[in-house]
C-alpha cells in the first residue's frame with residue numbers, strides 16, 4: 001500500500017529510524033567493548049531506541065484507520081525521508097574511524113530533525129499524553145548521557161585515539 005505523505009507513512013519512517021539508531025548503538029557497543037564504560041553507554045542508548053520503536057508501534061496500532069490515512073503536515077514526510085537518507089551512510093558502524101566520530105554522529109542524530117519529528121509523533125498521537133514534555137525529555141536525556149560520555153572518556157582528543165575493534169569480532173565469529 002502506498003502511503004507516502006500520510007500519518008502511516010510518517011510512522012513507517014519513524015520506526016525505521018528508531019531501528020537504524022538501535023543498530024548503530026548496538027554496533028558501537030560491540031566495537032568499543034574494550035572500553036566497558038563506553039560500551040555500557042552505547043548499550044543503554046540502544047535499549048532506549050528499541051523501546052521507542054516498540055512505543056511507536058503500539059501507538060500506531062491503536063490509531064483509527066481515518067487517522068492513519070490522513071495527510072501528514074505538508075512537507076513533513078519529505079523532510080523526514082530526506083533526513084533519514086542523509087543519515088544512512090553515517091549510521092553504518094563500519095564507516096566510523098574512532099570514538100570521537102561515533103560520538104559526533106550520535107549527538108547529531110539525537111538532535112536531528114528526524115529524531116525531533118519522530119519523538120513528537122509519540123506525543124501527538126498518544127491519547128491524552130500524561131507527560132507533554134515527553135519528546136523533549138527523551139532527547140535531553142540522551143544528549144545528557146552523550147555529554148557524560150564525552151567527560152568520562154577524557155574529551156575529544158583522547159576519544160580520537162580510541163578505535164573501534166571490528167577485527168576481534170570477526171576472529172570471534174570464526175572461532176565459533
Ligand SMILES: [Fe+2]
Pocket residue numbers: 018021048049052
Ligand atoms: Fe529514539
